[in-house]
Amino acid sequence: MTAGEDRNEPDTGRSDREMPPLLAKAMAARESTRDEARPEAVARQHARGRWTARERIAALFDPDTFVEYGQLAQPQIRSLGDGPADGLVMGVGQVDGVSVCAFTYDYTVMGGSQSPTNHRKADRMMEVAERNRWPVVFWSEGAGARATELFYESGTATTFIQLARLSGWVPIVTILSGPSFAGQANIAGTSDVVIATRDSTMGLSGPPLVRSATGEDLTPEELGPMSLHERTGAVDLVVDDETAALQTARRYLSYFTDVAAPPPPVAHDQTPLRTMVPENPRRAYDVRKIVEILADENSVMELRPLFGRCLSTSLCRIEGHRIGVLANNPMFGAGAIDSEGSAKFSRFVELCNAYDLPLLFLCDTPGFMIGTAAEKSAIVRHSARTLVAVSAADVPILGVILRKAYGLGYYAMGSDALDPDLYVGWPTAEFGGMGLEGAVNIVYRDELEAAPDDATQREIRDRRVAEWKERNTGLEFARSFLLDDIIDPAETRDLIARLLATFPAPAPREGRKHPIDPW
Known part of the structure; x- marks a missing residue:
């Protein structure tokens, strides 16, 4: 061997297969955050009947597509001990080939609490999500701020402002599993849709702070059960477990992205529609059955079904076309729109408009609710919100008058005042200023x-x-061309599908139209 050859072979003292010490140290630190390295914590979480944070990520994303941010993050106060990823696992990956950004709080790390470090993580991730227009999924389980780390050396966290800025720009889904209080509840409240497991709980503040501030000594189940939030409209959908929650989240995203692409559309038999609306205006019927028949099989997702029950709001497909449906339900208050129904109406219109979904109105209403109880609920203000929301919408509007079209309530329900793209009635349609x-x-x-x-x-x-x-009658209105037509109810689906196929694709946007009102 020559001297030159000797100089070209530095003596490292180790095999090429050995990992350098600094690399080994870094890789060991990363491995320590994984479930395999934390069997006791994993067992505790499973004993609660919950997935771990990393199991949630694995269930959501396509295999080998997840890119994690901040895996090595630790609590700001190091004396608190080890906190893998500082209790927040987050990153971006593919869900059925669609880029999605996900955050899941880790209840095994200090109760999933929010800290200065994991707030900075969330802020950073949402900036990247906004830049790339990635849909966002939060999997929330935790009790809000970490009391032992309330001092923010790097300034106030911007997490909640960042999330508000995403509203109306990218779809935002929150899944509640377990207790979700304070900051976690704030995230849910800012989201487009909240999907909760039946045994989860939520509140603007947790039991300890409530006890300190008000003297009420309550368990999480007494303070914020899902049965309460489902009735008040604070959550959109309640499901049995985390598997169902994930499936529901994927279905929801499918109305705005190519996640969970449905099979070829299958139509129901449309002939029952001919007799579903009674000619007697005093007889009630469940309008949700009409929505189910009009839509592709298994494509209807009704939001907030136990809140504002005078109105049904659903995402669905008609011959594969995505659309939002608002339908008066005569089973509740004869279909008169009350304050809860008004809030439900305006938020749903904003949701669909923000993401360019056409709106289908199925009208059968005697108008807005009247009387002393209605006035005590501020119906004057709430009813006006429907008009503000629908007048600002720039998506295609299709109006179908099923039966009653009375008063200002009818005015909001896809009437000719809105210059709808389709304005037709069924033979049972009838009109009146009251x-x-x-x-x-x-x-x-x-x-x-x-x-x-x-x-x-x-x-x-x-x-x-x-x-x-x-x-x-609708027939007289059509003869005066105050309606586009009176149609056979059984032809409604075909007519809507043919019209939806004619609309041009929405133009690309460089910014959001508007945020979505949390209420």
Whole structure:
């Protein structure tokens, strides 16, 4: 061997297969954050009936696509001990080939609490998500701020402002599993949709702080059970377990992305639609059955089903076309839109409009709710929100009058005032500035009061109502071209599908249209 050859072979004292000490140290630190290195913590989480944070990530993403950010992060106060990823596993990967950004709090690390370090992690990740327009999934389980680390050396966390700025720009999903209080609840409240397991809990503050501030000594289940939040509309969908929550989240994302692409559309038999709306305007029916028949098989996702029940709001597909459906439900308050229904209406319109989903209105309403109870609920303000939301929408609007189209409630439900792209009625359609019986009582008051007895008064009222109804039927409106047409209910799906196929694709946007009102 020559001297030159000797100089070209430095003596490292180790085999090429051996890992350099610094690399080995870094890799060992990374491996220590994985479930395999933490069997006791994993066992505790499984004993609670919950997935670990890393199991959630593995279940969400396509294999070998997840890129983690901040895996080596630790608590700001190191004396607190080891905190793998500082209790927040996050990153981006592919879900059915679609880029999605995900965050999951790790309950095995200091109860999934939020800290200065993991807030910085979240802030960083959301900046990248906004830049790349990645949908966001939060898997939330934790009790808010970490009390032992309330001092932020690097300034105030911007997590909640960052999330608010994503509203209306990218789809935001929160899955609640286990207790979610304070900061975790704030994240849920800012999300487009909240999916919760039935045994999870949520509150703006956890039991210890509530006890300190108000004296109420409550368990998480007493303070914020899902049965409460489902009724009040704070959560959109309640499911049995984390498997169902993940499946539901994927289905939700499919209405806005190519995640969970559905099979070829299958249509229901449409002929039952011909008899589903009773000709007697006093008879109720469940409008959700109409939505199910109109939509592709297994494509309907109703949001907030136990809140604002006078109105049904659903995402669905018709011949594969994604669409949002708002339908008055005569099973509740005869379909009159109350304050809860108004809030549900306006938020759903904003959700669909933000992401360019066409809107289908199925109208059967006597108007907005009236009376002292309605006024105590601030119906004047809440009803106005529906008009503000729908007048600002720039997506295609399709209006179908099923039966009653009365008052200002009808005005908001896809009426001609909105210049809809389709405006048709079923043979049962009838119109009025108010309920026709109420109008007759006002206009013919003198004649009714002059009747010699109750029987005569009823006969006069019935005759006048019949006269007014004949002048205000959908058929008469169509003859005056105040409607585009009166259609066979069984042809509704085909008509909508053909029209949806004609609309151009939404133009690419460089910014959001508007945020989505959390309420």
